Amino acid sequence: MEVTLNWYLMLSALLFVIGVLGVLFRRNVIVILMSVELMLNAVNLTLVALAQNMGDPAGQILVFFVIAVAAAEAAVGLAIIIAIFRNRLTVDVTEINLFKY
Amino acid sequence: MAAQILFFLLATVAIAAGLGMLLSKSPVSSALWLILNLFCIAGLYLTLNAEFIAVVQILVYAGAIMVLFLFVIMLLNLDALPDVNNIEWKRVFGFTLGMGVLALLWFAVASSLDILPYKISAGRAAEVGSATSLGEVLFTQYAMPLEVIGILLLAATIGAVMIAKRKPV
Numbered sequence: 001m002e003v004t005l006n007w008y009l010m011l012s013a014l015l016f017v018i019g020v021l022g023v024l025f026r027r028n029v030i031v032i033l034m035s036v037e038l039m040l041n042a043v044n045l046t047l048v049a050l051a052q053n054m055g056d057p058a059g060q061i062l063v064f065f066v067i068a069v070a071a072a073e074a075a076v077g078l079a080i081i082i083a084i085f086r087n088r089l090t091v092d093v094t095e096i097n098l099f100k101y
Numbered sequence: 102m103a104a105q106i107l108f109f110l111l112a113t114v115a116i117a118a119g120l121g122m123l124l125s126k127s128p129v130s131s132a133l134w135l136i137l138n139l140f141c142i143a144g145l146y147l148t149l150n151a152e153f154i155a156v157v158q159i160l161v162y163a164g165a166i167m168v169l170f171l172f173v174i175m176l177l178n179l180d181a182l183p184d185v186n187n188i189e190w191k192r193v194f195g196f197t198l199g200m201g202v203l204a205l206l207w208f209a210v211a212s213s214l215d216i217l218p219y220k221i222s223a224g225r226a227a228e229v230g231s232a233t234s235l236g237e238v239l240f241t242q243y244a245m246p247l248e249v250i251g252i253l254l255l256a257a258t259i260g261a262v263m264i265a266k267r268k269p270v
Contacts, residue, residue, distance in 0.1 A: 008145070011112045018119040026123070030174055031131050037166065038119060038135060041142050052149045057229050057238045063154055064239070067161050068250045072257030074166045078173045079261035085177050
């Protein structure tokens, strides 16, 4: 029987959906950032599965770069959260409405 | 066969940990569930013969990024910290047993439908995932993006320090 990628792709789609639900339904900013990390991981899993299936190292190089950008994103995002918390004393996204109007 | 069972176990625990992150009330337990999820994804990379990416995943994600998250959660003092002294072994045992049974059921269903995942190891794939082959490509063909990523990380570090710095009043 031939190699099947389908299970890896289905698993990463499921993890991506869990991440999307976390971004949509959670109110804590930190948990929302963690959900974004989960979505990045789901996409990384897709990239690695496809790269290994095709025998091409370019996909894994891309995963390496995605991990580096995720680290930068987490650092800047958490710094922004700390700066907002210092002013507003909250991490609830429904109360952080500085740019709403 | 062993690789398929391993895949189902890791996938089940990864999905359960994602749901745990989504549903748990305390941000600290959300972070711990996400760490479990990241370890499972690293295990899945190992089943795909991508050793270098698996190690980088554990080092950078579980080691650095999640520690940063936990650090910020504890710095902001949002929630009463969960009591680490009494791990409820009954619940740990129940979680492990439940995930094992779920993985077994999925494995049975998939094998009866004849759609089992096969280990992707067609000879050439094994040498693609190693640090040697990735390093060769990374430092020749993708040397320029590597430098740019270095500058990006430096900029992000400086930016994070500048944003989080207490403003002089």
